[in-house]
Amino acid sequence: MARAATTSDVFNAIAEPRRREIVDLLALGYRRDVTELVRQLKLPQPAVSKHLGVLRKVGLVTVHKAGQRRLYALNADGLKPVHDWIQHFEQLWTDHLAGIKEAAETTARDLAARNRSVPGHQRNSKE
Amino acid sequence: MARAATTSDVFNAIAEPRRREIVDLLALGYRRDVTELVRQLKLPQPAVSKHLGVLRKVGLVTVHKAGQRRLYALNADGLKPVHDWIQHFEQLWTDHLAGIKEAAETTARDLAARNRSVPGHQRNSKE
C-alpha cells in the first residue's frame, strides 16, 4: 500500500505546510476568496484551488458562493481530532506529575553528562 | 515535486495512524522494546521498525540500547510544534463547546492516575 490520501483525515491534510498556511489565514476570521489567498500565499491559483479542495474534503473549510467568487472560511471544529489527540500529551510537559518526572529525567541526564565530563568517571547511561 | 517526506517534520510523521498508535503507547510512560510494540500493535516487526525509524528521524522518540534490545521512549517535546500550532485555534471552538476542554482534562487526569497507580509493567491497556 502507498501512503494514505491527504483527504483521508485531518492529520494527513495538515501535514502539508501550505495548507497550514491557508488554515492560518482563514483563522484570522475573515472569509477570503481564492484570489485573495493566491495573493497572500504567493502561489499559483491552481495550486491554491487544489489545496482548498483537500481542506474541503476533510471538512476543514467551508465555501460560500458569492457570484463568481468562492468565499472560504475555516471550520475550526475540523481540527478537533488533532487537538484532542495532542491534548493527551500536554501533561507530559506541563502537569505537576509530568514535571516531577521530567525533572527527574533531566537530573538524570545532567548527572550523566557530569559523569561523562569528569575524567576517569565516565559512565554512559545514555545510548 | 512529490509529497514531502514523512521524515521532513513532525506533522508528516504523525499523519500515519500506526505511528500515532506507537506514540500513544510510549506516552504511557514506559520504555518499550520493539518486540513489545510488535505484540501490542499486531504489526510485523519490520513495519514497526520502519515506523520507529521515522519517529526517530523527526525526534519524537529516543532509543536506549539494552543488550540486544532497543528501548524506545517518547520525546514529548517533539510534539510541541503541533501543540503550539493547534493551540492557536482552541478558542475558536471552546467558546461554543466549553465542555470539550474539561473532558480532555478529565481524560488527562485519568491517564495520569493510571500512570501513578501502575508502578510495574503489568498494565498497558489503551482502549
Place this chain on the structure above:
DNA sequence: TTGACATATTCTAATATGGGAATATAATAC
C-alpha cells in the same frame, strides 16, 4: 453574444510512500 474575470479540473512528471518478503546486522546462548 462576446469577452473578461474567477475558480476548478485534467494531464504529466518526479518522488515518497507503506506493506510484504527476504535479508542483514547485532547480541546472546549453547
Place this chain on the structure above:
DNA sequence: GTATTATATTCCCATATTAGAATATGTCAA
C-alpha cells in the same frame, strides 16, 4: 565455533502525491 533471538535494512510494488501547464467551467458585464 553455531544457533537463536532482537532489530534494522533492502528490495519490489501499487498508489498517492505536489508542482506546473494547459484547459475547462462558471459568472458577470458591455
